[in-house]
Every structure is written in structure tokens, then in C-alpha cells.
Amino acid sequence: MAVEVASRKLCLLYFIASTKTSTIPGISCAGATPEATLFTPALDVEYLVLGEPKSKREIPVTPEGLPTPAVITRAALSLMGDPMMVVDAGSYIEPRIPHVDLPSRTVGGRIDVEPALPRGRARELFEEAKLLAYMALPRRCAVLVGESMPGGTTTAMAIMEGLGYRARDRVSSASPNNPRELKWKVVSKALERVRGVDDVFTIVDEVGDPLHVSIAGFVTGALEKECIVILAGGTQMCAVVAILKRLGVSYRGRLAIWTTRWIVNDPQSDIVGLLRDIDPAIPLAAARISFESSEFEGLRMYEKGYVKEGVGAGGTAIAAMIRLGMAEETFVKVVEREYRRLLEAKIAKDRGVE
């Protein structure tokens, strides 16, 4: 779908939400502590738009201190200047930037001990996000959808398993040590609530989260407006495809997943296998950027399996390179410039001299 992304009007959307599943110790690296993961989505998009977070004065980092992949996304956006929008499907805190609110937005429950959503909410979120696409998208544009929701690979696994696909040990992690046993323990407890359940919205209500079903609704509306859609994300986006397929949405030839090579080459997850099982006709592309020889430790860590993807990093990077005709090495320089800015701002802040 590179031709369409190069030639059509491009609209970039970043969906955010929280699931309390991310507060289970050890399950998510998208925050310095389990509780901090609840703030990450809002801080991610504040940083994306403003260049610094606003609700708290902290860039979201992993427990090791590695900054959010939104660094890559922001570098890519800085090159394009195309219309972008943030959509809140259930962030724990309201982001302090202009953003679209879905009226039924809600923080997702901790799926090992409680339903993800109040009964009926998944369908409401789907319909609201579909309506948003009808309202806000120009006809026949190219749409790129990224996301930020810590805990999302775990709920994505539960959604896919609930829909009958083998997702155990196949979703990725922001850690080089994917906590696969812990994720499966959480998911298998959640799945007990949907034995024999066939309805996709009920499955999402029980074991999912507010994010993936909202993205699925938005994609459905975008396709009805004759747009092509790029899902910019890793293994989580396979859950969106699984929802769309179960709903019988007609997406053939107009839907793709764009991610990073750190996801595609990850030995501890299997996006290729997931997609093969769900729909082998969905094109998968990976940004070939490498930080191997970066001067920054925090970027070189990507090559050791840290962070990998998030906030639409891979897909937004591909879109920027395609639209600008930019080589991967040049794009890496832009990321490094943004990373340096961030580091210097952070150092200045730590010293209290900003």
C-alpha cells in the first residue's frame, strides 16, 4: 500500500487507552513502575505533540530508563506535517493536548480478575469510533493508525485466543525477556469467562480492552469512506485484524500492518505466524531502520530487544520515508537529533537548570 500512502492525502491517528492489566507486576515495560504504566498513554501523546509531556514532567521510560518509542514517531511526524489527531478510548488521565474523546471511553479492567469492560461497552466504542471515521476523514484518503496502551499485548493475546486463534507465546513485549508465562497465566484466567462465547463484542467486553475494538471500529468507518488503512503497530494489531475478520468487514487489498524490524525479527514473538493464521493476505511491512551504530546507548538497546515498537513508531517511520523519498540512514539521523534534544532537555531538568 506504499503507493497510496505516497500519493493520497494522509491522516495520522494515535489511539490511546489504559488497561489495569498493565499494573500486574512484570507484565508491562511501558513505564518505570507498574502503576506508572497507567500514565504512559497520555504522556506519550503529550510528548508526541508538544515535544515534552505535560501532565507529569517525565518522559515515559522502561524500568531500565529507555525512553518511549514515540521518539521515532515524533521524528517521523516532524518531517511530514500531515493532519494528525489523538483519540482517547479510555486513558487513565486526560491528555493535556487537544484530543478526540469517544463518549464511552473507559479504563479497561484487570482481565485476570475482572471483566475488561462493562457489558455492551465494546460495541459502543466500536460504533463511536466508526462514526468518528465517517465524520472526520476525507473520502479516499490514506489513514495510519498507531496506539499507546501498556498491557496491550496481553489483552490482544486474550482477544485473539478468545476468537479461536493460537496467540500464546506469539505476542511481543517491550522487554528482551518477554514474560510469556505470566502473560499466559493472566490470559488463561481471563479466558475462563468466555468459554463457549462466540460474540466478538462479548469477548472483548470480558477479556479485551477499550483500545483494539475502538481501532477496529475506526478502521471499519475508514474503509466505508473508501480509504486505505495502515495499522501502525506490532502483534497487537493482529487482534484488530481478528476482530475485523470476525465481523465480516470487507478490507481485502485496503488494509496492511506496518511495524519495525525489531518486531518482525523478534525470536520471542511471532507476528508472521499470527497473521498467517488470522489472514495471510494482509500485507506486513517493517521499517528497516537500524540503531546498531548509533552514538546513543538508549537507541542501540533497540538492537538488543528493548522497546521494539509503540505509538505507531514503525509505520509512521515508513510513511515519512516513503512520502519524503528519504533513505533509512537519513531518517535515523532525524531520530538521533530528536533523541539528543530529549536527552539534553532531560539532563537539564535533572540538574534543575531548565
Added chain:
Amino acid sequence: MAVEVASRKLCLLYFIASTKTSTIPGISCAGATPEATLFTPALDVEYLVLGEPKSKREIPVTPEGLPTPAVITRAALSLMGDPMMVVDAGSYIEPRIPHVDLPSRTVGGRIDVEPALPRGRARELFEEAKLLAYMALPRRCAVLVGESMPGGTTTAMAIMEGLGYRARDRVSSASPNNPRELKWKVVSKALERVRGVDDVFTIVDEVGDPLHVSIAGFVTGALEKECIVILAGGTQMCAVVAILKRLGVSYRGRLAIWTTRWIVNDPQSDIVGLLRDIDPAIPLAAARISFESSEFEGLRMYEKGYVKEGVGAGGTAIAAMIRLGMAEETFVKVVEREYRRLLEAKIAKDRGVE
């Protein structure tokens, strides 16, 4: 600016907010009762998007039972299908449709007895709305901005007077009997708080409302993205121009007001005089639609000075006619069809048979 609206990408935005000024008995006709006016903005945009209000099952009406001018806007939007968005700058209730939230949104105070906004809020709303334009608008598009905020002509009068323009007896009303003495009583009390004040944001904080300054911020961002901007509204939009002019925003040749002939020909207000004083170079256009020979009493009342304008009715109608090359008489038929649908839905509801 008809050429640009016909040829460029068009983005339609409807800003909503509430001011408690609308609850002063007699000041606003945009609701069945003074308290009901607080709900009108959310119900207006719910109806605009869904075809029926959702937060309450009541179409906003005047005390005489005349429905919202959003009937005209909805008819016009149904012809175009261009991207549209609702922006909440401070609605009393959250609209039950996807909408953009400005983080600093707040209901405006009753300006005869209290400040309109917490100190500093006007500037925050301005900056947030400007950021929204940067984020969400494509470069070089045509932007149309409508609004719904009962009490808005009164706060607009206060803003313009606060900025040194004579606005007394010059703003319009949804009633054929414009309560000009009451409006002036409210405004003159408010103005006591800004004697000698020169700063535009302080003036808005004290005697304005959340809406007009947000629209001014959005327009500023849109102009910086090389867009042309149509302010779709009546005398209120002169307050937006007054704010922009005081801020030194460069809008020459790229900003216009589009409204209805019921506003331009209103003997009880003076949009032409207001614009002549604020900036005579701003083009003013009026939709020449006439309901004189309509079969519907509720539409014929427009010709007797009821309703007149609101929710971007006049400007959206002009945009639809220009973009479709549609004659005014044909467009009136589309409005009548929508009005009939509304009436039949309402009758069905009153009978309890929906």
C-alpha cells in the same frame, strides 16, 4: 472567498460551549427555558451528527417551540460529506458523539455577577485551539467554523465593548424582540470589571466566554497553515474578528463572515455597522434562502425574525450551494425534507409510537 471554498479541500468545524449568562431569564431564546439553554450546544451537535439528540430526547427549541437552526446546517452537511468535527470548549454536558476536547474547556460564568473564566484561561483556550489547527488541519484547505453557545451575542457584545467598539444595540437575537436593554444591563455590569484593562485575554477572562477566544485561536492556527477561513455565524463572529485584530493576527484576504439574510437584514441588530467599525475589509456574505412560501410554519417564522442563525447555518448553507452548484430554491427543498423528517420523528415521539 467562494472560489477557495469551491475548489479547496473543505474542513467544517463546529465549536460548542456554555455560558451561565444564558440562564439570565429573558436573555437567550436558544432553549425552551433559561436552564435548558445550558444543554442546547450538546443537543445541537448530537442532532447535527446523528439526526437526533442523544443526551436528552429533545430537539433544542425556542420558547415558542421553533427548532434549532441546526436543521439548516444538517441539510447542508448531508449534501457535502466533507470532513467535519465538533470541538468542545466548555459545554455544560459532554456531547454523546465523538468530539474534540480542549483540555482547558470550562463553562463560562454569568458575566453580570462573576468573571467569565478563571484568570489566564482565555489564553490557554486560545493556545489549545491554535494547536488543534496545527495538528488536525491539512495545509492550504478551506475551513468553515460554526458555533453553538446560547447567550453568545451578549458575551460577544461585552468582548467587543471591552475592546473599545460600540456593540450596544448592534448584536442580534434569536427573538424578533431583541432584549437589547437587558443585554446592555448585563454587559455594562460586566464592563465595570475591565475599566482601563487593555489586554485582550484579561478582557475575555473577565467579560467574555470560552467560545469566541477558542475560535480566534483556531483561526490563528488555520491561517498559519495557509488556510482560508469562513466564520459561519452572525454578529457574534464580529467578536472573533475583534480579538484577532487586537492580537495583530494577519488575516487580510483570507477571512470572511458568512451568515444568513435574516441577520444581515435584521432591523434590531447591525452586523454591517459592527464589521465596518472593526474591519471594513472583512467580506460579509449572506445565504439568500427564503422560507416565505414554505409549507412549514416553523420555517416561515424565520421570515418574521425568529431564530435567524446558529450552528453555522448560513455559512454551511452557502458552502453546500457553492460546492454543489445548487440553486437556493433547491437547497430550501432539502431543508424542508430534513424539517419534515424531524417533525414526523417528533410527532411519533409525542405519540409514544417511535
